[in-house]
Amino acid sequence: MTATRKRPYRLLFGALLTLILLMGVALCLGRYPLSLNDLTAAVTSALTGQPAANPVITNIIFSLRLPRVLAAAGIGAALAISGIAYQSIFQNPLVSPDLLGVSNGAAVGAALAILLGWHTLGTQVLALLFGLLAVTLSVSIPHFMRQMTTLSLVLAGIVISGLMQAILGLMKYLADPDSQLQDIVYWQLGSLSKVTLNSFLAVLPMLLIGAILLFVMRWRLTVLSLGDQVAQTQGVNVARERRWIILSATILTAASVCLSGTIGWIGLIVPHMARLVIGQNAKWSLPLAGLIGAIFLLVVDTLARTLSAGEIPLSILTGFIGTPIFIYILLSRKVTL
Protein backbone atom coordinates (compact mmCIF):
# COMPACT_ATOMS: atom_id res chain seq x y z
CA MET A 1 0.00 0.00 0.00
CA THR A 2 2.83 2.40 0.83
CA ALA A 3 4.27 1.85 -2.63
CA THR A 4 1.09 3.05 -4.32
CA ARG A 5 0.87 6.01 -1.94
CA LYS A 6 4.42 7.10 -2.73
CA ARG A 7 4.01 6.66 -6.47
CA PRO A 8 2.43 10.09 -7.17
CA TYR A 9 5.24 11.84 -5.28
CA ARG A 10 7.85 9.89 -7.26
CA LEU A 11 6.20 10.81 -10.56
CA LEU A 12 6.01 14.50 -9.64
CA PHE A 13 9.61 14.52 -8.47
CA GLY A 14 10.75 12.79 -11.65
CA ALA A 15 8.89 15.31 -13.81
CA LEU A 16 10.36 18.23 -11.85
CA LEU A 17 13.88 16.83 -12.24
CA THR A 18 13.34 16.35 -15.99
CA LEU A 19 12.11 19.94 -16.29
CA ILE A 20 15.16 21.36 -14.50
CA LEU A 21 17.57 19.27 -16.60
CA LEU A 22 15.83 20.27 -19.84
CA MET A 23 15.92 23.95 -18.84
CA GLY A 24 19.70 23.62 -18.47
CA VAL A 25 19.95 21.92 -21.87
CA ALA A 26 17.70 24.53 -23.49
CA LEU A 27 19.92 27.33 -22.16
CA CYS A 28 22.86 25.74 -23.96
CA LEU A 29 21.15 25.20 -27.30
CA GLY A 30 20.76 27.85 -29.97
CA ARG A 31 22.47 29.69 -32.80
CA TYR A 32 25.48 30.08 -30.50
CA PRO A 33 25.84 26.64 -28.89
CA LEU A 34 27.23 26.57 -25.36
CA SER A 35 28.64 23.68 -23.34
CA LEU A 36 27.38 22.71 -19.92
CA ASN A 37 30.72 24.01 -18.57
CA ASP A 38 29.98 27.47 -20.01
CA LEU A 39 26.58 27.33 -18.35
CA THR A 40 27.86 26.31 -14.90
CA ALA A 41 30.66 28.91 -15.12
CA ALA A 42 28.19 31.67 -15.97
CA VAL A 43 25.75 30.58 -13.26
CA THR A 44 28.46 30.33 -10.55
CA SER A 45 29.84 33.75 -11.42
CA ALA A 46 26.32 35.22 -11.28
CA LEU A 47 25.65 33.55 -7.93
CA THR A 48 28.98 34.48 -6.33
CA GLY A 49 28.96 38.01 -7.75
CA GLN A 50 32.42 37.64 -9.31
CA PRO A 51 33.03 39.16 -12.76
CA ALA A 52 32.18 36.71 -15.51
CA ALA A 53 34.97 35.07 -17.44
CA ASN A 54 33.09 35.61 -20.67
CA PRO A 55 30.53 38.46 -20.62
CA VAL A 56 29.15 37.49 -24.04
CA ILE A 57 28.13 34.06 -22.76
CA THR A 58 26.61 35.57 -19.61
CA ASN A 59 24.64 37.97 -21.77
CA ILE A 60 23.35 35.22 -24.06
CA ILE A 61 22.27 33.08 -21.14
CA PHE A 62 20.68 35.65 -18.88
CA SER A 63 19.33 38.27 -21.29
CA LEU A 64 18.39 36.22 -24.34
CA ARG A 65 17.74 32.59 -23.44
CA LEU A 66 16.70 32.60 -19.79
CA PRO A 67 13.59 34.82 -20.25
CA ARG A 68 12.50 32.60 -23.10
CA VAL A 69 13.12 29.35 -21.24
CA LEU A 70 11.26 30.66 -18.20
CA ALA A 71 8.38 31.94 -20.33
CA ALA A 72 8.12 28.62 -22.21
CA ALA A 73 7.96 26.65 -18.96
CA GLY A 74 5.57 29.11 -17.30
CA ILE A 75 3.18 29.35 -20.24
CA GLY A 76 3.22 25.60 -20.87
CA ALA A 77 2.37 24.97 -17.23
CA ALA A 78 -0.32 27.67 -17.22
CA LEU A 79 -2.08 26.31 -20.31
CA ALA A 80 -1.98 22.72 -19.04
CA ILE A 81 -3.31 23.64 -15.58
CA SER A 82 -6.17 25.67 -17.07
CA GLY A 83 -6.88 22.69 -19.32
CA ILE A 84 -7.28 20.44 -16.26
CA ALA A 85 -9.53 23.05 -14.62
CA TYR A 86 -11.76 23.48 -17.67
CA GLN A 87 -12.03 19.75 -18.39
CA SER A 88 -13.00 19.13 -14.77
CA ILE A 89 -15.68 21.78 -14.35
CA PHE A 90 -17.21 21.10 -17.77
CA GLN A 91 -17.03 17.33 -17.17
CA ASN A 92 -15.77 17.00 -20.71
CA PRO A 93 -12.39 15.62 -21.77
CA LEU A 94 -12.52 17.42 -25.15
CA VAL A 95 -12.62 20.90 -23.72
CA SER A 96 -9.62 23.24 -23.89
CA PRO A 97 -9.06 26.55 -22.10
CA ASP A 98 -10.22 28.35 -25.28
CA LEU A 99 -13.78 27.20 -24.62
CA LEU A 100 -15.12 30.49 -23.30
CA GLY A 101 -13.42 32.57 -26.01
CA VAL A 102 -10.28 33.74 -24.24
CA SER A 103 -7.93 32.98 -27.15
CA ASN A 104 -10.16 34.44 -29.85
CA GLY A 105 -10.78 37.50 -27.70
CA ALA A 106 -7.07 37.97 -27.13
CA ALA A 107 -6.46 37.59 -30.87
CA VAL A 108 -8.96 40.40 -31.53
CA GLY A 109 -7.14 42.61 -29.01
CA ALA A 110 -3.76 41.84 -30.55
CA ALA A 111 -5.07 42.44 -34.08
CA LEU A 112 -6.57 45.76 -33.00
CA ALA A 113 -3.22 46.85 -31.54
CA ILE A 114 -1.45 45.82 -34.75
CA LEU A 115 -3.96 47.78 -36.86
CA LEU A 116 -3.41 50.80 -34.62
CA GLY A 117 0.32 50.46 -35.23
CA TRP A 118 1.10 49.81 -31.55
CA HIS A 119 4.21 47.98 -30.43
CA THR A 120 4.80 44.82 -28.45
CA LEU A 121 3.70 46.15 -25.07
CA GLY A 122 0.48 47.66 -26.46
CA THR A 123 -0.30 44.38 -28.26
CA GLN A 124 0.18 42.41 -25.06
CA VAL A 125 -2.00 44.72 -22.97
CA LEU A 126 -4.85 44.79 -25.51
CA ALA A 127 -4.65 41.01 -25.97
CA LEU A 128 -4.97 40.54 -22.22
CA LEU A 129 -7.90 42.95 -21.91
CA PHE A 130 -9.85 41.49 -24.83
CA GLY A 131 -9.22 37.94 -23.65
CA LEU A 132 -10.70 38.78 -20.25
CA LEU A 133 -13.53 40.72 -21.91
CA ALA A 134 -14.53 37.75 -24.10
CA VAL A 135 -14.76 35.42 -21.10
CA THR A 136 -16.70 38.02 -19.09
CA LEU A 137 -19.24 38.17 -21.94
CA SER A 138 -19.46 34.36 -22.15
CA VAL A 139 -20.03 34.04 -18.42
CA SER A 140 -22.62 36.81 -18.25
CA ILE A 141 -24.89 35.43 -20.99
CA PRO A 142 -26.12 32.44 -18.91
CA HIS A 143 -26.30 34.78 -15.93
CA PHE A 144 -28.81 36.98 -17.76
CA MET A 145 -30.66 33.89 -18.97
CA ARG A 146 -30.84 32.82 -15.28
CA GLN A 147 -29.58 29.39 -16.34
CA MET A 148 -26.19 28.79 -14.83
CA THR A 149 -25.84 25.27 -16.19
CA THR A 150 -22.64 23.99 -17.75
CA LEU A 151 -24.37 23.53 -21.08
CA SER A 152 -25.56 27.14 -21.26
CA LEU A 153 -22.01 28.25 -20.45
CA VAL A 154 -20.64 26.09 -23.27
CA LEU A 155 -23.18 27.54 -25.70
CA ALA A 156 -22.38 31.09 -24.61
CA GLY A 157 -18.68 30.33 -25.13
CA ILE A 158 -19.36 29.09 -28.67
CA VAL A 159 -21.40 32.21 -29.45
CA ILE A 160 -18.76 34.63 -28.13
CA SER A 161 -15.91 32.73 -29.82
CA GLY A 162 -17.84 32.93 -33.08
CA LEU A 163 -18.37 36.66 -32.64
CA MET A 164 -14.68 37.20 -31.90
CA GLN A 165 -13.72 35.17 -34.98
CA ALA A 166 -16.01 37.34 -37.11
CA ILE A 167 -14.43 40.52 -35.73
CA LEU A 168 -10.99 39.05 -36.29
CA GLY A 169 -11.95 38.18 -39.87
CA LEU A 170 -13.07 41.76 -40.43
CA MET A 171 -9.79 43.09 -39.06
CA LYS A 172 -7.75 40.78 -41.27
CA TYR A 173 -9.82 41.94 -44.25
CA LEU A 174 -9.09 45.58 -43.39
CA ALA A 175 -5.42 44.99 -42.56
CA ASP A 176 -2.59 45.97 -44.87
CA PRO A 177 -1.70 42.63 -46.50
CA ASP A 178 2.02 43.48 -46.77
CA SER A 179 2.71 44.14 -43.11
CA GLN A 180 -0.23 44.10 -40.69
CA LEU A 181 -1.90 40.95 -41.98
CA GLN A 182 1.34 39.00 -41.62
CA ASP A 183 1.77 40.26 -38.08
CA ILE A 184 -1.76 39.19 -37.13
CA VAL A 185 -1.37 35.73 -38.65
CA TYR A 186 2.03 35.29 -37.05
CA TRP A 187 0.62 36.34 -33.66
CA GLN A 188 -2.18 33.79 -34.01
CA LEU A 189 0.33 31.00 -34.59
CA GLY A 190 2.15 31.73 -31.36
CA SER A 191 5.78 32.60 -30.72
CA LEU A 192 8.01 33.41 -27.80
CA SER A 193 10.56 35.35 -29.87
CA LYS A 194 9.40 38.73 -28.57
CA VAL A 195 9.44 37.77 -24.88
CA THR A 196 11.78 39.82 -22.73
CA LEU A 197 12.62 39.40 -19.08
CA ASN A 198 10.53 42.47 -18.25
CA SER A 199 7.44 41.38 -20.15
CA PHE A 200 7.67 37.94 -18.52
CA LEU A 201 8.06 39.45 -15.05
CA ALA A 202 5.04 41.69 -15.77
CA VAL A 203 2.70 38.72 -16.27
CA LEU A 204 4.41 36.44 -13.73
CA PRO A 205 2.22 37.64 -10.81
CA MET A 206 -0.90 36.75 -12.81
CA LEU A 207 0.49 33.32 -13.67
CA LEU A 208 1.36 32.72 -10.02
CA ILE A 209 -2.01 33.89 -8.67
CA GLY A 210 -3.99 31.78 -11.15
CA ALA A 211 -1.82 28.70 -10.60
CA ILE A 212 -1.89 28.96 -6.80
CA LEU A 213 -5.67 29.44 -6.71
CA LEU A 214 -6.24 26.37 -8.91
CA PHE A 215 -3.65 24.39 -6.95
CA VAL A 216 -5.36 24.96 -3.60
CA MET A 217 -8.80 24.29 -5.13
CA ARG A 218 -7.72 21.06 -6.85
CA TRP A 219 -9.87 18.76 -4.69
CA ARG A 220 -12.88 20.87 -5.68
CA LEU A 221 -11.96 20.18 -9.32
CA THR A 222 -12.17 16.45 -8.59
CA VAL A 223 -15.58 16.83 -6.95
CA LEU A 224 -16.91 19.14 -9.68
CA SER A 225 -15.76 16.69 -12.36
CA LEU A 226 -18.48 14.31 -11.11
CA GLY A 227 -21.20 16.74 -12.17
CA ASP A 228 -22.89 19.81 -10.72
CA GLN A 229 -25.60 17.83 -8.95
CA VAL A 230 -23.18 15.54 -7.14
CA ALA A 231 -20.99 18.48 -6.15
CA GLN A 232 -24.00 20.37 -4.84
CA THR A 233 -25.15 17.52 -2.61
CA GLN A 234 -21.58 17.36 -1.26
CA GLY A 235 -21.96 20.90 0.02
CA VAL A 236 -20.07 22.62 -2.80
CA ASN A 237 -21.47 26.02 -3.74
CA VAL A 238 -21.21 25.10 -7.41
CA ALA A 239 -21.99 28.48 -8.99
CA ARG A 240 -19.60 30.38 -6.77
CA GLU A 241 -16.71 27.94 -6.89
CA ARG A 242 -17.07 27.47 -10.64
CA ARG A 243 -16.80 31.26 -11.03
CA TRP A 244 -13.55 31.30 -9.06
CA ILE A 245 -12.13 28.41 -11.08
CA ILE A 246 -13.10 30.01 -14.40
CA LEU A 247 -11.60 33.30 -13.21
CA SER A 248 -8.31 31.65 -12.20
CA ALA A 249 -8.04 29.59 -15.38
CA THR A 250 -8.89 32.62 -17.51
CA ILE A 251 -6.24 34.77 -15.82
CA LEU A 252 -3.72 32.00 -16.50
CA THR A 253 -4.66 31.60 -20.16
CA ALA A 254 -5.01 35.31 -20.87
CA ALA A 255 -1.66 36.09 -19.24
CA SER A 256 -0.01 33.34 -21.30
CA VAL A 257 -1.65 34.20 -24.58
CA CYS A 258 -0.85 37.92 -24.31
CA LEU A 259 2.87 37.05 -24.13
CA SER A 260 3.07 34.34 -26.73
CA GLY A 261 0.04 34.59 -29.00
CA THR A 262 -2.30 31.62 -29.23
CA ILE A 263 -0.68 28.22 -28.74
CA GLY A 264 -2.96 25.31 -29.53
CA TRP A 265 -3.10 21.74 -28.23
CA ILE A 266 -1.30 22.09 -24.90
CA GLY A 267 -4.45 22.85 -22.88
CA LEU A 268 -6.19 19.91 -24.56
CA ILE A 269 -3.65 17.07 -24.64
CA VAL A 270 -1.37 17.65 -21.67
CA PRO A 271 -4.22 17.09 -19.16
CA HIS A 272 -4.85 13.71 -20.85
CA MET A 273 -1.18 12.79 -20.64
CA ALA A 274 -1.11 13.67 -16.94
CA ARG A 275 -4.29 11.71 -16.12
CA LEU A 276 -3.07 8.72 -18.12
CA VAL A 277 0.04 8.54 -15.94
CA ILE A 278 -1.26 9.52 -12.52
CA GLY A 279 -5.05 8.99 -12.57
CA GLN A 280 -8.13 11.19 -12.55
CA ASN A 281 -7.79 12.75 -9.11
CA ALA A 282 -6.94 16.41 -9.75
CA LYS A 283 -5.06 16.41 -6.46
CA TRP A 284 -2.24 14.73 -8.43
CA SER A 285 -3.13 15.31 -12.07
CA LEU A 286 -3.10 19.12 -11.74
CA PRO A 287 0.50 19.48 -10.52
CA LEU A 288 1.69 16.78 -12.92
CA ALA A 289 -0.08 18.47 -15.86
CA GLY A 290 1.66 21.71 -14.92
CA LEU A 291 5.07 20.03 -15.03
CA ILE A 292 4.37 18.11 -18.26
CA GLY A 293 3.01 21.30 -19.87
CA ALA A 294 6.18 23.15 -18.89
CA ILE A 295 8.37 20.36 -20.33
CA PHE A 296 6.27 20.12 -23.50
CA LEU A 297 6.37 23.82 -24.38
CA LEU A 298 10.05 24.10 -23.39
CA VAL A 299 10.92 21.30 -25.84
CA VAL A 300 8.67 22.73 -28.55
CA ASP A 301 10.03 26.27 -28.18
CA THR A 302 13.62 25.04 -28.20
CA LEU A 303 12.89 23.15 -31.43
CA ALA A 304 11.18 26.27 -32.83
CA ARG A 305 14.30 28.38 -32.41
CA THR A 306 16.91 25.74 -33.31
CA LEU A 307 15.41 23.63 -36.11
CA SER A 308 15.81 26.25 -38.81
CA ALA A 309 17.42 29.65 -39.34
CA GLY A 310 14.05 31.38 -38.92
CA GLU A 311 11.58 30.97 -36.07
CA ILE A 312 8.94 28.28 -36.55
CA PRO A 313 5.53 29.33 -35.13
CA LEU A 314 4.73 27.30 -32.02
CA SER A 315 1.21 26.18 -32.94
CA ILE A 316 2.57 24.50 -36.06
CA LEU A 317 4.94 22.39 -33.96
CA THR A 318 2.45 21.68 -31.15
CA GLY A 319 -0.01 20.57 -33.83
CA PHE A 320 2.45 18.21 -35.52
CA ILE A 321 3.63 16.78 -32.19
CA GLY A 322 0.27 16.96 -30.43
CA THR A 323 -1.87 15.18 -33.01
CA PRO A 324 -0.04 11.83 -32.93
CA ILE A 325 0.10 11.93 -29.12
CA PHE A 326 -3.62 12.64 -28.90
CA ILE A 327 -4.46 9.85 -31.35
CA TYR A 328 -2.26 7.49 -29.34
CA ILE A 329 -4.11 8.41 -26.14
CA LEU A 330 -7.49 7.88 -27.80
CA LEU A 331 -6.39 4.55 -29.30
CA SER A 332 -4.96 3.32 -26.01
CA ARG A 333 -8.63 3.38 -24.90
CA LYS A 334 -7.75 4.82 -21.54
CA VAL A 335 -9.99 7.78 -22.37
CA THR A 336 -13.70 7.18 -22.10
CA LEU A 337 -15.65 9.81 -23.99
Added chain:
Amino acid sequence: MTALLEASHLSYHYPHRKPLFQDLSFSVKRGQVLTLLGPNGIGKSTLLNCLTGLLTPTAGALRLNGHPLAQLTPRDRAKLVAYVPQQLPNTSGLSVLDFVVTGRTPYLNFAQSPGAADYDLARKTLTKLKVAELATHPINTLSGGQLQLVTIARALVQEPQLIILDEPTSALDFGRQQQVLTLVTQLAHDNFAVILTTHNPNHAFILNQQVGLFGTHGQFVAGDTSLLTEERLRETYQTGLKLLFVPELHRTICELV
Protein backbone atom coordinates in the same frame (compact mmCIF):
# COMPACT_ATOMS: atom_id res chain seq x y z
CA MET B 1 -38.50 12.28 19.87
CA THR B 2 -38.81 15.21 17.51
CA ALA B 3 -38.79 14.73 13.79
CA LEU B 4 -35.47 15.07 11.93
CA LEU B 5 -37.14 16.14 8.71
CA GLU B 6 -40.50 17.80 8.65
CA ALA B 7 -42.27 18.63 5.40
CA SER B 8 -45.46 20.65 5.62
CA HIS B 9 -47.79 21.56 2.76
CA LEU B 10 -45.11 21.23 0.06
CA SER B 11 -45.94 22.00 -3.55
CA TYR B 12 -43.74 22.06 -6.61
CA HIS B 13 -44.37 23.11 -10.15
CA TYR B 14 -41.81 23.67 -12.91
CA PRO B 15 -42.18 27.07 -14.62
CA HIS B 16 -45.28 27.28 -16.87
CA ARG B 17 -46.50 23.80 -15.95
CA LYS B 18 -49.22 22.58 -13.67
CA PRO B 19 -48.13 21.50 -10.18
CA LEU B 20 -46.49 18.08 -9.84
CA PHE B 21 -47.61 17.67 -6.25
CA GLN B 22 -49.51 19.90 -3.88
CA ASP B 23 -50.00 20.21 -0.15
CA LEU B 24 -47.78 17.30 0.73
CA SER B 25 -46.89 16.75 4.41
CA PHE B 26 -44.87 14.09 6.23
CA SER B 27 -42.12 13.76 8.79
CA VAL B 28 -39.26 11.35 9.41
CA LYS B 29 -37.49 10.65 12.70
CA ARG B 30 -34.04 9.25 13.20
CA GLY B 31 -34.16 5.47 13.10
CA GLN B 32 -37.13 5.51 10.73
CA VAL B 33 -37.46 4.49 7.09
CA LEU B 34 -39.89 6.28 4.80
CA THR B 35 -40.66 4.43 1.57
CA LEU B 36 -42.15 6.57 -1.21
CA LEU B 37 -44.35 4.80 -3.75
CA GLY B 38 -45.99 6.34 -6.78
CA PRO B 39 -46.47 6.08 -10.53
CA ASN B 40 -43.83 7.19 -13.05
CA GLY B 41 -43.54 10.95 -13.55
CA ILE B 42 -45.58 11.87 -10.47
CA GLY B 43 -42.69 13.83 -8.96
CA LYS B 44 -40.96 11.40 -6.60
CA SER B 45 -37.50 12.40 -7.80
CA THR B 46 -38.51 16.07 -7.78
CA LEU B 47 -39.60 15.70 -4.15
CA LEU B 48 -36.24 14.12 -3.30
CA ASN B 49 -34.46 16.97 -5.09
CA CYS B 50 -36.41 19.38 -2.87
CA LEU B 51 -35.36 17.45 0.24
CA THR B 52 -31.67 17.60 -0.74
CA GLY B 53 -31.87 21.30 -1.50
CA LEU B 54 -31.22 20.87 -5.25
CA LEU B 55 -34.66 22.37 -5.92
CA THR B 56 -36.68 24.81 -3.82
CA PRO B 57 -40.33 23.89 -3.27
CA THR B 58 -42.68 26.50 -4.75
CA ALA B 59 -44.80 26.45 -1.58
CA GLY B 60 -44.64 24.92 1.87
CA ALA B 61 -41.92 24.52 4.45
CA LEU B 62 -39.09 22.02 4.97
CA ARG B 63 -37.42 21.84 8.35
CA LEU B 64 -34.31 19.85 9.19
CA ASN B 65 -33.67 19.50 12.94
CA GLY B 66 -36.11 22.37 13.37
CA HIS B 67 -34.18 24.73 11.05
CA PRO B 68 -35.68 25.84 7.74
CA LEU B 69 -33.78 23.87 5.08
CA ALA B 70 -33.42 26.90 2.81
CA GLN B 71 -31.47 28.76 5.49
CA LEU B 72 -28.76 26.12 5.85
CA THR B 73 -25.54 26.64 3.90
CA PRO B 74 -24.85 23.95 1.27
CA ARG B 75 -22.06 22.67 3.48
CA ASP B 76 -24.16 22.40 6.66
CA ARG B 77 -26.93 20.73 4.70
CA ALA B 78 -24.49 18.21 3.24
CA LYS B 79 -23.37 17.29 6.77
CA LEU B 80 -26.98 16.32 7.57
CA VAL B 81 -28.32 14.91 4.29
CA ALA B 82 -26.65 12.46 1.89
CA TYR B 83 -28.16 11.68 -1.48
CA VAL B 84 -27.84 8.56 -3.63
CA PRO B 85 -29.29 9.67 -6.97
CA GLN B 86 -30.84 7.39 -9.55
CA GLN B 87 -28.59 8.59 -12.35
CA LEU B 88 -25.06 8.08 -11.18
CA PRO B 89 -22.00 9.63 -12.78
CA ASN B 90 -20.38 6.85 -14.80
CA THR B 91 -18.22 8.75 -17.27
CA SER B 92 -15.51 9.65 -14.82
CA GLY B 93 -12.42 7.47 -14.58
CA LEU B 94 -11.95 8.37 -10.92
CA SER B 95 -11.02 5.40 -8.75
CA VAL B 96 -13.70 3.98 -6.45
CA LEU B 97 -11.69 4.96 -3.37
CA ASP B 98 -11.32 8.59 -4.52
CA PHE B 99 -15.01 8.64 -5.45
CA VAL B 100 -16.07 7.40 -2.01
CA VAL B 101 -13.78 9.94 -0.36
CA THR B 102 -15.63 12.78 -2.15
CA GLY B 103 -18.25 12.13 0.54
CA ARG B 104 -15.90 13.87 2.99
CA THR B 105 -16.09 17.12 1.01
CA PRO B 106 -18.64 18.82 3.37
CA TYR B 107 -16.03 18.58 6.13
CA LEU B 108 -13.31 20.23 4.04
CA ASN B 109 -12.98 23.90 3.16
CA PHE B 110 -12.32 24.97 -0.42
CA ALA B 111 -8.55 24.70 -0.02
CA GLN B 112 -8.43 21.32 1.73
CA SER B 113 -7.94 17.85 0.30
CA PRO B 114 -9.03 14.70 2.14
CA GLY B 115 -6.40 13.24 4.46
CA ALA B 116 -5.36 9.78 5.65
CA ALA B 117 -8.23 9.54 8.18
CA ASP B 118 -10.75 10.25 5.41
CA TYR B 119 -9.24 7.52 3.23
CA ASP B 120 -9.28 5.08 6.16
CA LEU B 121 -12.97 5.75 6.74
CA ALA B 122 -13.65 5.21 3.02
CA ARG B 123 -11.78 1.88 3.04
CA LYS B 124 -13.62 0.71 6.16
CA THR B 125 -16.98 1.61 4.63
CA LEU B 126 -16.18 -0.26 1.40
CA THR B 127 -15.23 -3.29 3.48
CA LYS B 128 -18.48 -3.01 5.46
CA LEU B 129 -20.46 -3.07 2.20
CA LYS B 130 -18.34 -6.04 0.98
CA VAL B 131 -16.99 -4.19 -2.06
CA ALA B 132 -13.45 -3.52 -0.76
CA GLU B 133 -11.93 -5.28 -3.76
CA LEU B 134 -13.29 -2.54 -6.04
CA ALA B 135 -11.25 0.23 -4.36
CA THR B 136 -8.77 0.74 -7.19
CA HIS B 137 -11.23 0.24 -10.08
CA PRO B 138 -12.20 3.30 -12.14
CA ILE B 139 -15.89 4.02 -11.54
CA ASN B 140 -16.69 3.98 -15.27
CA THR B 141 -15.84 0.26 -15.37
CA LEU B 142 -18.36 -0.71 -12.66
CA SER B 143 -21.70 -2.40 -13.30
CA GLY B 144 -24.87 -0.54 -12.36
CA GLY B 145 -25.24 -2.49 -9.15
CA GLN B 146 -21.63 -2.04 -8.08
CA LEU B 147 -21.87 1.70 -8.74
CA GLN B 148 -25.02 1.82 -6.63
CA LEU B 149 -23.30 0.16 -3.67
CA VAL B 150 -20.24 2.36 -4.04
CA THR B 151 -22.47 5.45 -4.07
CA ILE B 152 -24.19 4.22 -0.90
CA ALA B 153 -20.70 3.85 0.59
CA ARG B 154 -20.03 7.47 -0.31
CA ALA B 155 -23.28 8.52 1.38
CA LEU B 156 -22.21 6.71 4.58
CA VAL B 157 -18.77 8.32 4.50
CA GLN B 158 -20.59 11.65 4.49
CA GLU B 159 -21.76 10.80 8.06
CA PRO B 160 -25.19 12.35 7.61
CA GLN B 161 -28.30 11.99 9.77
CA LEU B 162 -30.62 11.49 6.81
CA ILE B 163 -29.87 9.31 3.79
CA ILE B 164 -32.02 9.74 0.70
CA LEU B 165 -31.98 7.00 -1.94
CA ASP B 166 -33.70 7.43 -5.30
CA GLU B 167 -34.74 3.96 -6.52
CA PRO B 168 -31.73 2.22 -4.96
CA THR B 169 -32.89 -1.19 -6.16
CA SER B 170 -33.67 -0.33 -9.78
CA ALA B 171 -30.32 -1.52 -11.20
CA LEU B 172 -29.95 -4.54 -8.95
CA ASP B 173 -30.55 -8.26 -9.31
CA PHE B 174 -32.74 -10.16 -6.85
CA GLY B 175 -29.97 -10.88 -4.36
CA ARG B 176 -28.56 -7.36 -4.43
CA GLN B 177 -32.06 -5.93 -3.93
CA GLN B 178 -32.31 -8.00 -0.76
CA GLN B 179 -28.86 -6.77 0.28
CA VAL B 180 -29.86 -3.12 -0.16
CA LEU B 181 -33.13 -3.59 1.75
CA THR B 182 -31.25 -5.29 4.60
CA LEU B 183 -28.75 -2.45 4.52
CA VAL B 184 -31.58 0.09 4.73
CA THR B 185 -33.01 -1.69 7.78
CA GLN B 186 -29.53 -1.77 9.29
CA LEU B 187 -29.11 1.97 8.67
CA ALA B 188 -32.35 2.63 10.54
CA HIS B 189 -31.02 0.46 13.41
CA ASP B 190 -27.89 2.63 13.40
CA ASN B 191 -30.17 5.61 14.00
CA PHE B 192 -30.04 7.12 10.51
CA ALA B 193 -33.25 8.40 9.01
CA VAL B 194 -33.74 6.90 5.54
CA ILE B 195 -36.02 8.02 2.71
CA LEU B 196 -36.18 5.91 -0.43
CA THR B 197 -38.32 5.61 -3.52
CA THR B 198 -39.20 2.33 -5.17
CA HIS B 199 -41.50 0.95 -7.84
CA ASN B 200 -42.06 -2.28 -5.97
CA PRO B 201 -44.77 -2.18 -3.24
CA ASN B 202 -43.27 -5.38 -1.81
CA HIS B 203 -40.23 -3.39 -0.73
CA ALA B 204 -42.51 -1.25 1.44
CA PHE B 205 -43.95 -4.41 3.02
CA ILE B 206 -40.49 -5.92 3.57
CA LEU B 207 -39.21 -2.72 5.22
CA ASN B 208 -42.52 -2.46 7.12
CA GLN B 209 -42.05 1.10 8.34
CA GLN B 210 -43.35 4.51 7.22
CA VAL B 211 -44.90 4.78 3.77
CA GLY B 212 -45.73 7.73 1.51
CA LEU B 213 -48.06 6.96 -1.38
CA PHE B 214 -48.72 9.22 -4.38
CA GLY B 215 -52.02 8.88 -6.23
CA THR B 216 -52.44 9.40 -9.97
CA HIS B 217 -53.40 13.05 -9.52
CA GLY B 218 -50.60 14.06 -7.18
CA GLN B 219 -52.55 13.46 -3.96
CA PHE B 220 -50.37 12.10 -1.19
CA VAL B 221 -50.90 10.10 2.00
CA ALA B 222 -48.28 9.19 4.57
CA GLY B 223 -48.43 6.74 7.47
CA ASP B 224 -47.57 3.10 8.22
CA THR B 225 -47.99 0.13 5.88
CA SER B 226 -51.69 -0.25 6.78
CA LEU B 227 -52.18 2.62 4.30
CA LEU B 228 -51.32 0.27 1.49
CA THR B 229 -54.71 -1.14 0.63
CA GLU B 230 -55.63 -2.86 -2.62
CA GLU B 231 -57.90 0.03 -3.46
CA ARG B 232 -55.22 2.71 -3.00
CA LEU B 233 -52.54 0.72 -4.86
CA ARG B 234 -54.93 0.05 -7.77
CA GLU B 235 -55.61 3.76 -7.99
CA THR B 236 -51.88 4.59 -7.83
CA TYR B 237 -50.76 2.13 -10.49
CA GLN B 238 -54.02 2.09 -12.53
CA THR B 239 -53.89 -1.68 -12.80
CA GLY B 240 -55.39 -4.79 -11.28
CA LEU B 241 -53.41 -6.14 -8.36
CA LYS B 242 -53.89 -8.32 -5.35
CA LEU B 243 -52.56 -8.15 -1.79
CA LEU B 244 -52.06 -11.53 -0.11
CA PHE B 245 -50.92 -12.26 3.40
CA VAL B 246 -48.36 -15.04 3.27
CA PRO B 247 -48.03 -16.72 6.69
CA GLU B 248 -44.64 -18.26 5.78
CA LEU B 249 -43.22 -14.76 5.26
CA HIS B 250 -45.23 -13.13 8.05
CA ARG B 251 -46.06 -10.31 5.68
CA THR B 252 -48.30 -9.15 2.89
CA ILE B 253 -47.18 -9.47 -0.70
CA CYS B 254 -48.43 -7.54 -3.71
CA GLU B 255 -48.95 -9.30 -7.04
CA LEU B 256 -50.21 -8.18 -10.44
CA VAL B 257 -53.30 -10.03 -11.67
